[in-house]
Amino acid sequence: MADAALSAPLHLAASLLALVAAAGLAIIVLARPGTLRAEHQEPGPSERLLAAGAGLLVAGHIWAGALVPGERVAVVLLHAAGLVLITVGLSPRRLRGIAGPALVVPLPLVVTLHAVGAVAGVVGGVRALLGGPATRLIGAGLLAWGAAEAIGLASPTAGAWLTLVGAAAIGWWLWRVSANALLAKFVTASVAILLAVIVLVATALSGLGSRDLVGSELERLSDISAGIAEDVERDWPAQAIEAAGVLATSEEPLLGAAANDSGLQDLYESVLEGQDQDFLVVLDDRGRIRGSYAPDAALSADFRRQVRASPAVAELVTGGRLRAADVLRAGGRVVVLGAARLAPASARAEQGPIGAVVTGRVADRAWADEMRDERQVELLLTLDESRQTTPTAVSPGLRTIAEQIAGALPNTDGPHTLQLGDRSLYLVTTPVRDLRSRQLVARAVAVNTAATLEGLQRAQARRLFGLALLGGLLAGLVTAAVTRRLVAPIRRLTAAAEAVGDGDLDVHVGNPSRDEVGVLGRTFATMTTSLATQASQLHEAAATQARLRSRLEALTASMSDALVAVNPDGKIVTFNPAAQRLVGRDITEVLGLPLEEVLIGQGPDGKTAAAAVGRPDAEGEVAVQLLLTPDGGPIVPAAVTAAPVHDRNGERLLGRVLVLRDVTREVEVERMKTELLANVSHELRTPLTPIKGYAEMLGRRQYEPEVTRRFAEAILESSARLERIVGLIVDFAALDSGRLQLASHVVALPGLVAEVLAEWQANEPQREFFQEVPPELPSVVVDPNMLCRALDELLDNAVKFSAGGCPVRVTGEVSVVEGRSVVRLSVHDEGVGIESDVAARIFGDFYQGDASETRTYGGLGLGLALVRRIMEGLGGRAAVRSELGRGSSFKLLLPVARGEEA
Structure with a gap:
């Protein structure tokens, strides 16, 4: 079960x-x-x-x-x-490729x-x-x-x-x-809980219903079984006695009717029709059977003997009782009979009995079929005799298993469950006893199969399933509707929060309710209003900060000095364009990097550049000069000033700011100044030494006139050289300071060049000077003195850097430069020549191709610089073309006088 x-x-x-x-x-x-x-x-x-x-x-x-x-x-x-x-x-x-052999x-x-x-x-x-x-x-x-x-x-x-x-x-x-969705979560959780409750309740009801159904069925079977036993023991005997009594008082002479079967049949049909009696037996006064009748089949001799031998019949025949009943086993069936004594026709009581009439019922298959249809249950009667249980009066549903049921019945009466193979049977047995000794005659067995009971259970489960399904569906719909109503304000709040997240601070959440969600909505509205106010203030502050930052960035970008700022951890946070140029790295690369990875170089006392400017969290100011080594570039000297940066209150250190200035030019100027002083002292000492020497010699003794003349010429030559050096320095300084103003005159170059070359030819008789300036050369607008000075410097260089026998040529020609006519006045020598990198810088201030202390050629490094300045003052330009070892050509580009352009 x-x-x-x-x-x-x-x-x-x-x-x-x-x-x-x-x-x-x-x-x-x-x-x-x-x-x-x-x-x-x-x-x-x-x-x-x-x-x-x-x-x-x-x-x-x-x-x-x-x-x-x-x-x-x-x-x-x-x-x-x-x-x-x-x-x-x-x-x-x-899994598309999965395949295998077919097996049918x-x-x-x-x-x-x-x-x-x-x-x-x-x-x-x-x-x-x-x-x-x-x-x-x-x-x-x-x-x-x-x-x-x-x-x-x-x-x-x-x-x-x-x-x-x-x-x-x-x-x-x-x-x-x-x-992921609040509504779905509520609905799912609610439906799950409701479904669990419904399933538990339905399961419990189904279980209880099944047990109640089994109990109710067993109780019904018990009632049916007891009712059958009661019918057999009480109702059937009473009905049989009543029917026998009717026959015993009948005026129809029974003994005469019993002489033949047709007489008893007529008597049965006229008197017992409809009284549910299955047989009729007539006995004489000595107990002998005079006749018998059964409507369905003739009574067997053995059956009639068992009826004759019953205690009830014996009592009537002996005259002990007028009427009697009994329950007995006869012919393998349960038989209930009732007997009545026959009286004489005159009905005088004092006369003895003249016989007895017996009627009764038999519990047979027909009766079992009738009971099954009436009671809606399968049943059978079992006969207990000789320690063997025999089925009798079996209803149709049990006829194939009646023997098995009878053999498996327990000795106790009441409800039982039998398992016969794959069939489960619920049954109740009730004893049927005789009316005198109360000995067991048979047992009434009411049976119902588990299949029938399972059908009832299925019907019950079907109803429960339908109720559960309908209840779950209704509960889910109601839950969804209620939850949707409850979740709707939360959804509006969620949408509003998303809108706020997207920057819309003017969003509204509708009319909030009075519950907790309403409080949340009102709080959210207050928050958005506050956020809107703060956002407006932040926008204003951000705009102000952006303006200030733009100004600051413009300032830092326009600074010629490099600006680098680091936070207290030493990470770079500001890096202006000048700093990019100085260290050779882009701002996008260096922001966030440690200072020591960007500022690479050497400081004083062997320190690294980053260490020389001080720790990022240091408080003191530092001013130091570094030698930076940018990626892939030459060493760059830089003057660095580093100072701490604090917040507005001056309490918290925000980092450190470094200002770096490229001092390459200053270092170069300093170097050039040092070299100039050394060169000036050397160049001045060179002519002073013979002047002083010859003067001392002339002062100590008298020399022959010829020696004295030579000494005087040497002193004059050295004095001229000294004068030239001093003049060069004075003119350069005057032009550099702007104190010397150049004049503008129309000058014919052939005559001017001839004068200058004649002077040089007189001073350098061992060298040849050639003039290749055509007479038809246009006049130029120049300061003749300063042009002569420039030409003189170029000739001095040509003489200085070429061997004694090498000629010097001066040429002139007309050329067009940048759309205007100019005269190109050139000085050509066959000297040592100039390297190309030196030629590019040869007109620089204080520049010398060989500035070492052991150089072969002297000079201050001002001659060509003076030429450049003179040409810039005259509106012209100086240039050089040279090849190392094959000589040089210095060119002066002079503006042509108006009216003489080609």
């Missing part, structure tokens, strides 16, 4: 939970297609197949839960079709459908498991449902448990999916 009581509740719970899980799967797949595949925003063919398969499973579980008799094929068909559609909808690419085995339809459902569930489960975390729980559920289809045919209970496991897995997936 325990298994029967368990199957209906388990079946109810499995069908209901699987139905809800499949319905939830269909809803989620259609409503939120991105749940299974993120790239799907709208339901596609796969989602529709999944939803259709889940819908078929819903229909199958509704049909199964309704316990429709004889429709197992339809349920299995729906389950198999649903699992197949779900499997096709899940189909990932990785003829199977019954139900088995085939179970096999198809099992295979589809397992394949779909594997596909879902391989589909990733999003479908893993669905895969577990499908595997359980596929296993349920495989096992359910052999063990429905195990199949129901597996169905529950699959529903739990998919239900957990539904809960995880619904966790």
Whole structure:
């Protein structure tokens, strides 16, 4: 009975939970297609197949839960079709190539459908498991449902448990999916709780109903069995005595009628018709049977003897009693008889008995059929004799197993359960005893099969399933409606919060209610108002800060000095364009890097550049000169000033700011100044030494006139050289300071060049000077003195840097430069020449091609610089073309006088 009581509740719970899980799967797949595949925003063919398969499973579980008799094929068909559609909808690419040999085995339809459902569930489960975390729980559920289809045919209970496991897995997936939406979470949680309560209540009611049904059925069987025993022991004897009494008082002479069968038949039909008596027996005064009659068949001799031998008949024949009844076994059946003494026709009591009449009922098969139809129960009577129980009066439903029932009956009376093979029987036995000794004659057995009881249980479970399904649906709809109403303000708040997150601070949340959500809404509105005010203030502050920052960036960008700021951790936070140029790295590379990775170089006392400017959290100011080594560039001397930066209150250290200035020019000027002083002292000392020497010699003694003349010429020559050096320095300084103003005169170059060359020829008789300036050369607008000075410097260089016998040529020609006519006056020598990199800088101030202390050629480095300045003052330009070892050509480009352009 325990298994029967368990199957209906388990079946109810499995069908209901699987139905809800499949319905939830269909809803989620259609409503939120991105749940299974993120790239799907709208339901596609796969989602529709999944939803259709889940819908078929819903229909199958509704049909199964309704316990429709004889429709197992339809349920299995729906389950198999649903699992197949779900499997096709899940189909990932990785399983497209799965194939195998076909094996055709003829199977019954139900088995085939179970096999198809099992295979589809397992394949779909594997596909879902391989589909990733999003479908893993669905895969577990499908595997359980596929296993349920495989096992359910052999063990429905195990199949129901597996169905529950699959529903739990998919239900957990539904809960995880619904966790992303508040409404879905509330509805899912509420429906889950309501469903659990409904399933528990329905299961409990089903279990209790099953037990009550069994108890009620046993009680009914007990009443029927007791009623049958009571009928046999009390009602049947009374009816038999009454019928016998009617015959005994009949005016029809019984003894005469008993002489032939037709007489007793006529008597039976006229007197006993409708009184439910199965036989009639007439005896004489000596107890001999004078005749007998039974409407269905003739009474056997053995039956008549057993009737004659009954104690009730014996009492009447001997005259002990007028009427008597008895319950006995006769002819293998239970017989109830009633007997009455026959009196003489005159009815004089003093005369002795003249015989007896006996009527009775037999508990036979016909009676069992009648009782079965009347009491709606299977029954039988068993005869207990010679320690053997024999069935008799068996109703149709028990005739094939009557012997087994009789053999398996326990010795005690009351309710029992018998298990005969695969059939379970509920039965109640009641003893039937004789009326005198109360000895056991037979037992009345009322029987109901478990199949009948299970039909009642199925009907009850069907009603419970329908009520549970309807209750769950109504509860879900009500919950969804109520939850939607409750969640609506929260959704509005969520939308408002998202709008605020997007920057819309003017959003409104509607009219909040008076509950906690309303308080939250009002608080949110207050917060957004405050945020709007603060945002406005922040925007103003940000605009002000942006303006200040723009100004600061413009300032720092326009600074010629490099500006670098670091935070207390030593990470660079500010880096202006001048700093980029100084260290050779872009601002996008260095922001956030430690200072020591960017400021690379050498400081005083062997320190690194970063260490020389002080720690980032140091308080003191530092002024130091560094030698920076930018990436891929030459060493750059830089003067650095580093100072700490504090907040507005001067309490918290914000970092350190460094101002770096490229002092390459200053260092170069300093070097050049040092070299100039050394060169000036050397160049001045060179002519002074012979002047002083010759003067001392002339002062100490008298020399011959010729020697004295030579000494005087040497002194004059050195004095001229000294004068030239001093003049060069004075003119350079005058031009550099602007104190010397150049005049503008129209000058004919052939004459001017001739004068200058004549002077040089006189001073350098061993060298040849050639003038190649054509007479027709246009006049130029120049200061003739300063032009002569420039030409003189170029000739001095040509003489200085070429061997004594090498000629010097001066040429002139007209050329067009930048769209205007100029005269190119050139000085050509065949000296040592100039390297190309030196030639590019040869006109620089204080520049010398060889500035070493051991140089071959002397000079101050001012001659060509003076030429450049003179030419700039005259509106012209100086240039050089030279080849090392093959001489140089210095060119002066002079503006042509108006009216003489070519």
